[in-house]
Amino acid sequence: xxxxxxxxxxxxxxxxxxxxxxxxxxxxxxxxxxxxxxxxxxxxxxxxxxxxxxxxxxxxxxxxxxxxxxxxxxxxxxxxxxxxxxxxxxxxxxxxxxxxxxxxxxxxxxxxxxxxxxxxxxxxxxxxxxxxxxxxxxxxxxxxxxxxxxxxxxxxxxxxxxxxxxxxxxxxxxxxxxxxxxxxxxxxxxxxxxxxxxxxxxxxxxxxxxxxxxxxxxxxxxxxxxxxxxxxxxxxxxxxxxxxxxxxxxxxxxxxxxxxxxxxxxxxxxxxxxxxxxxxxxxxxxxxxxxxxxxxxxxxxxxxxxxxxxxxxxxxxxxxxxxxxxxxxxxxxxxxxxxxxxxxxxxxxxxxxxxxxxxxxxxxxxxxxxxxxxxxxxxxxxxxxxxxxxxxxxxxxxxxxxxxxxxxxxxxxxxxxxxxxxxxxxxxxxxxxxxxxxxxxxxxxxxxxxxxxxxxxxxxxxxxxxxxxxxxxxxxxxxxxxxxxxxxxxxxxxxxxxxxxxxxxxxxxxxxxxxxxxxxxxxxxxxxxxxxxxxxxxxxxxxxxxxxxxxxxxxxxxxxxxxxxxxxxxxxxxxxxxxxxxxxxxxxxxxxxxxxxxxxxxxxxxxxxxxxxxxxxxxxxxxxxxxxxxxxxxxxxxxxxxxxxxxxxxxxxxxxxxxxxxxxxxxxxxxxxxxxxxxxxxxxxxxxxxxxxxxxxxxxxxxxxxxxxxxxxxxxxxxxxxxxxxxxxxxxxxxxxxxxxxxxxxxxxxxxxxxx
Amino acid sequence: xxxxxxxxxxxxxxxxxxxxxxxxxxxxxxxxxxxxxxxxxxxxxxxxxxxxxxxxxxxxxxxxxxxxxxxxxxxxxxxxxxxxxxxxxxxxxxxxxxxxxxxxxxxxxxxxxxxxxxxxxxxxxxxxxxxxxxxxxxxxxxxxxxxxxxxxxxxxxxxxxxxxxxxx
Numbered sequence: 001x002x003x004x005x006x007x008x009x010x011x012x013x014x015x016x017x018x019x020x021x022x023x024x025x026x027x028x029x030x031x032x033x034x035x036x037x038x039x040x041x042x043x044x045x046x047x048x049x050x051x052x053x054x055x056x057x058x059x060x061x062x063x064x065x066x067x068x069x070x071x072x073x074x075x076x077x078x079x080x081x082x083x084x085x086x087x088x089x090x091x092x093x094x095x096x097x098x099x100x101x102x103x104x105x106x107x108x109x110x111x112x113x114x115x116x117x118x119x120x121x122x123x124x125x126x127x128x129x130x131x132x133x134x135x136x137x138x139x140x141x142x143x144x145x146x147x148x149x150x151x152x153x154x155x156x157x158x159x160x161x162x163x164x165x166x167x168x169x170x171x172x173x174x175x176x177x178x179x180x181x182x183x184x185x186x187x188x189x190x191x192x193x194x195x196x197x198x199x200x201x202x203x204x205x206x207x208x209x210x211x212x213x214x215x216x217x218x219x220x221x222x223x224x225x226x227x228x229x230x231x232x233x234x235x236x237x238x239x240x241x242x243x244x245x246x247x248x249x250x251x252x253x254x255x256x257x258x259x260x261x262x263x264x265x266x267x268x269x270x271x272x273x274x275x276x277x278x279x280x281x282x283x284x285x286x287x288x289x290x291x292x293x294x295x296x297x298x299x300x301x302x303x304x305x306x307x308x309x310x311x312x313x314x315x316x317x318x319x320x321x322x323x324x325x326x327x328x329x330x331x332x333x334x335x336x337x338x339x340x341x342x343x344x345x346x347x348x349x350x351x352x353x354x355x356x357x358x359x360x361x362x363x364x365x366x367x368x369x370x371x372x373x374x375x376x377x378x379x380x381x382x383x384x385x386x387x388x389x390x391x392x393x394x395x396x397x398x399x400x401x402x403x404x405x406x407x408x409x410x411x412x413x414x415x416x417x418x419x420x421x422x423x424x425x426x427x428x429x430x431x432x433x434x435x436x437x438x439x440x441x442x443x444x445x446x447x448x449x450x451x452x453x454x455x456x457x458x459x460x461x462x463x464x465x466x467x468x469x470x471x472x473x474x475x476x477x478x479x480x481x482x483x484x485x486x487x488x489x490x491x492x493x494x495x496x497x498x499x500x501x502x503x504x505x506x507x508x509x510x511x512x513x514x515x516x517x518x519x520x521x522x523x524x525x526x527x528x529x530x531x532x533x534x535x536x537x538x539x540x541x542x543x544x545x546x547x548x549x550x551x552x553x554x555x556x557x558x559x560x561x562x563x564x565x566x567x568x569x570x571x572x573x574x575x576x577x578x579x580x581x582x583x584x585x586x587x588x589x590x591x592x593x594x595x596x597x598x599x600x601x602x603x604x605x606x607x608x609x610x611x612x613x614x615x616x617x618x619x620x621x622x623x624x625x626x627x628x629x630x631x632x633x634x635x636x637x638x639x640x641x642x643x644x645x646x647x648x649x650x651x652x653x654x655x656x657x658x659x660x661x662x663x664x665x666x667x668x669x670x671x672x673x674x675x676x677x678x679x680x681x682x683x684x685x686x687x688x689x690x691x692x693x694x695x696x697x698x699x700x701x702x703x704x705x706x707x708x709x710x711x712x713x714x715x716x717x718x719x720x721x722x723x724x725x726x727x728x729x730x731x732x733x734x735x736x737x738x739x740x741x742x743x744x745x746x747x748x749x750x751x752x753x754x755x756x
Numbered sequence: 757x758x759x760x761x762x763x764x765x766x767x768x769x770x771x772x773x774x775x776x777x778x779x780x781x782x783x784x785x786x787x788x789x790x791x792x793x794x795x796x797x798x799x800x801x802x803x804x805x806x807x808x809x810x811x812x813x814x815x816x817x818x819x820x821x822x823x824x825x826x827x828x829x830x831x832x833x834x835x836x837x838x839x840x841x842x843x844x845x846x847x848x849x850x851x852x853x854x855x856x857x858x859x860x861x862x863x864x865x866x867x868x869x870x871x872x873x874x875x876x877x878x879x880x881x882x883x884x885x886x887x888x889x890x891x892x893x894x895x896x897x898x899x900x901x902x903x904x905x906x907x908x909x910x911x912x913x914x915x916x917x918x919x920x921x922x923x924x
Contacts, residue, residue: 018850025858026846028793028833032859035792125776211893213797213805214859263795263859264893295798486856486894646853650895654856657896681802681891689897690881690888 012498013709016646019490020508025261032261033217033233038288041219042071042120044281045127046274046291047134048301049109049116052367052674053143053156056107056136059117063133069126072284073134074118074277076106080249087246089239089522092339092373094271100247102336102370103276109138110158110335111367112675113300115273120281120289143367143674147309147330150176150366158335158365165337176365178337181345183417184358191324191356195315198324199392202311203385205741207304207332207668210374211658211686214263216302217292220278224286228255228279233262235269235483236522241514244275256515262483266658267373268303270522299679303372304668306331306340306363310385320399322408324356325349329382331371333363338371340378343458347379347720349386350417351427351456351612352408359417367674373524375655376457376716380662380723384741387453387724391731401728402440405454405614406431426638426702426712427456427612433700434614439634447621448631449733454614455720459713460525461605464532465518468496468539469598470547474584476500478539479512481520482532486654486715487647491529492536494643495709499540502567502583518602526713529643530704531605537708542599550593551581607706611717613637615656617725621733626749628730630660630691635721636698640712645699652697652718659722661687667742764825766791767835775822782806782817784825785832793833793862797891804890807863808832814870816889833862836869844907845869854903856894864890868904876912880905 024030061073079100086093100106105114117134121127142156149155155176163171166180192198218232228250234240237257245252262269274291281289293302310329316322327348331340341361348359361382394401409428413421431454434440444450467479478492489509496507520532544564551569552562555576563570569581590597618632635652642648665685669677678684703710723741731737736751750756759774766789773788782799785791785808794817797803801816808817809831817830836843845868848854855861864887871878871886878886883904884897892900 016853019853021858022850022855023842023846025855025861026842026849026865027837028791028862030858031792032795034796035786212857212859213803213891213893214795214857215797261859262857263797264857266893295800295803487853644853646899647856650853650856650899653896653898654894655896658893680800681798682800686891686893687897688888688891689884689901692884692897694880694901695896695898 012494014642017504019487030261032263034292036231038219041288043124043127044120044289044291046115047117047131049114052112053141054109054138058137060135064130067130069122070130072120072281074280076104078280096246098336111369118277147364150364179363181341182360183345186356188326188356188358192315195323196318197396198315199389200313203739204309206307208662208666209304210266210268212264215293215298218274219290220282221288222279222282226254231258233260235265235524238519243272247276258513259511266375270524296679305374306371308381312385312389314389320397322354325354326358328360330362330364334368334370336370344378344382348382353414375719379720383455383720384723388727391728423609429700430614430636433636439616449729451617451725451728453721453724456610456612457716458610459608460527461531461608462521463604464520464535465602466535466539467600468543470587474587476507478509479517480532481517482528483523488528491643495533495536496540526715530711534605535601538601539599546597550586609704609712611712613717615721615725617729619729626745634696638700638702639714640704641701641710642699648714649697651715653695655718656695657687659719663723663726665742760823762826765829779822780818781820781822784822805860805863807866844910848903848907852899852903854899860892
């Protein structure tokens with residue numbers, strides 16, 4: 001898209017250049033996780049539990065080890081004995097004991113698909129055959145899948161040492177509730193009692209998967225001297241390093257992780273599943289070992305987003321002013337404690353000014369794969385309930401649903417749910433843009449309805465390292481530690497070129513391995529353009545400063561006598577006044593004027609701001625089949641400032657599509673034996689091109705004053721509003737409120753034909 | 757297990773390989789011939805990331821047994837560009853930012869080129885249905901569809917594809 005640019009004081013910011021890694025990716029040359037092979041490599045395979053909950057009595061690997069071509073076998077016993085240690089990587093915290101046991105079960109399997117043993121062999125076929133020779137004796141235990149069932153007094157316990165965190169006093173006996181989070185203000189019961197109109201409802205959904213198209217894969221090579229290399233795709237190779245080193249109890253600097261291109265993550269590739277297992281197999285065999293998941297393994301064993309039960313009560317006065325909101329939800333955390341409840345609590349109702357609030361979230365363990373971050377983790381579920389309930393409230397009040405939201409929308413300075421004031425947020429601006437958008441007032445056809453919903457996500461900053469170096473010919477290289485999942489190399493090059501005031505093509509950006517750049521947090525939390533961008537801007541500013549110093553030295557002038565102007569250095573006074581020196585001139589003489597020119601910025605970015613979005617969705621419902629088609633969609637979002645406008649729009653459009661899939665099609669389906677019945681893309685139905693309309697992404701720019709170019713995070717916000725926007729559109733089209741996701745043809749048909 | 761000897765053409769080059777009777781064409785392309793541009797997203801024909809063209813017909817190479825390639829012509833993503841000159845579909849994918857992670861991109865480009873080889877002037881709906889066998893989780897398809905329509909227009913020597921014209 002090459003729409004005319006609006007007048008901006010920038011040369012590069014907000015433009016749409018071709019990404020530097022683009023040609024490799026449209027020609028098939030780019031190497032992704034499953035594409036890498038090392039000389040002498042062995043092929044690994046993993047044996048997984050057929051039971052949702054069982055004690056491992058014994059594992060006999062002798063037959064497998066005897067099979068010709070098998071070079072190594074591993075079980076959970078091969079991990080060192082680990083002490084509990086909570087590490088903050090990815091989007092949330094993990095205990096390394098849980099991480100290790102999730103990679104290979106130790107005493108118990110906690111879900112169908114839980115890894116039990118692994119082999120490495122000279123061919124994939126031999127590896128598969130060897131798995132069949134491993135004998136595992138299980139003591140099968142009762143299992144639990146449902147949220148309320150898992151919280152029942154007599155529920156099977158996943159972990160007998162789990163005492164609910166966040167409850168005082170500490171509970172006197174263990175349970176499947178791993179954590180409880182509560183926030184609020186005022187007096188909720190008095191607030192509701194004083195309301196002129198109240199609504200209440202229960203909203204439910206099963207887990208959904210991130211659905212990245214690239215399955216997890218890695219190659220590991222661990223030498224006898226303790227040093228290792230890992231080639232893998234991930235959202236953060238430094239997290240792969242720190243987690244793998246921790247579960248194997250070895251120094252982080254002994255592992256060098258080489259980042260391969262990543263084929264989508266959406267939060268699901270912020271942890272490790274295969275790397276330490278491949279490491280153990282490599283150490284045992286003395287050869288590099290490849291492990292890769294099949295699609296079925298991805299569904300059964302990598303982390304879905306939690307399903308939920310959400311109870312909501314909201315009250316307003318007769319004028320439509322919200323006076324009380326009570327939200328209580330339970331989220332699946334699966335086999336191990338997860339951390340979506342905290343984000344769910346802070347993402348529930350903070351976009352409105354409400355005097356009396358109570359938001360409570362509980363994480364519930366159950367015999368499902370361990371939940372992992374999925375794009376705005378914890379926010380879409382609770383938002384679905386709150387924004388659906390608000391629509392019901394607007395109907396009771398006889399009020400326009402957009403006006404209800406505008407009337408109550410939080411402004412900068414208003415308190416969040418935590419009590420802290422909002423910073424410079426652009427929520428009202430989004431609502432105003434929606435009201436003025438032609439979509440809002442356009443006519444609808446037969447069987448069509450229009451729904452709206454708003455939502456937000458807190459975003460993040462955090463640690464990033466950037467090395468910006470000047471080549472001898474005056475071109476620039478930006479090295480970051482941030483995997484590029486959606487165009488971040490282009491964004492970094494844009495920001496560096498902006499600071500340096502040079503052509504975009506004069507700056508190239510690479511993703512460096514863990515030995516070649518300093519620590520950087522995962523690409524997640526919508527942090528990369530913000531935080532790694534901030535480091536890029538800082539490094540570029542330092543390089544500009546160094547170039548000025550060098551020019552002054554070469555001229556024999558003082559630093560005060562020179563200035564950076566239009567991508568070169570100008571001498572302002574003295575006998576060289578008016579002369580200019582190009583970067584190429586300075587760089588070519590750098591070896592004799594102080595050495596190579598480069599700058600490192602290693603920072604923990606602060607000053608991030610949340611992003612807000614408001615969506616308008618038109619659906620058409622087929623009354624004969626219950627099929628829902630999204631026929632028009634507009635997503636309005638405060639992006640702070642768009643660095644690469646195409647990739648900002650792309651994030652918004654992609655988040656909307658995932659949200660529509662979540663709303664209409666996607667769900668984990670377990671059978672009565674506790675086994676997943678739809679571990680493939682045929683039965684786990686993600687949106688395809690013919691399901692979708694064009695998605696209009698409207699970028700509102702309320703710049704972040706704490707970022708050099710005004711960036712706010714972009715990627716996660718757009719998955720928050722679609723669930724309710726679609727549900728509200730279906731209500732408008734049919735008069736039926738659907739409280740359970742997905743709103744499949746079967747459910748819509750049943751709502752339209754209650755008589756059966 | 758005895759290997760099967762197969763002769764075929766891959767991107768116009770005479771190619772021979774040995775494979776297990778049960779090997780898929782995708783396995784051979786990726787692991788034997790080193791052509792890793794075709795991706796495995798599912799192995800069950802549901803995602804289209806392994807799309808190749810076999811004697812002019814678009815197929816999921818994960819659903820084709822490698823011995824079936826005997827005597828036939830296989831076209832993969834690696835053969836879409838002519839040397840270093842990108843095909844218009846590839847060029848428009850770049851210009852329209854029609855990829856984010858890029859993992860599904862080879863399959864989409866092979867499928868889109870096959871569409872335009874047959875139908876030089878597809879409607880938006882025709883593009884969406886032709887590409888319905890290819891999953892993309894990043895883009896929401898908007899920019900992919902626009903890129904394909906723009907490539908079609910370029911191949912027809914037109915400037916503005918129908919769907920990007922202002923609404924009437």
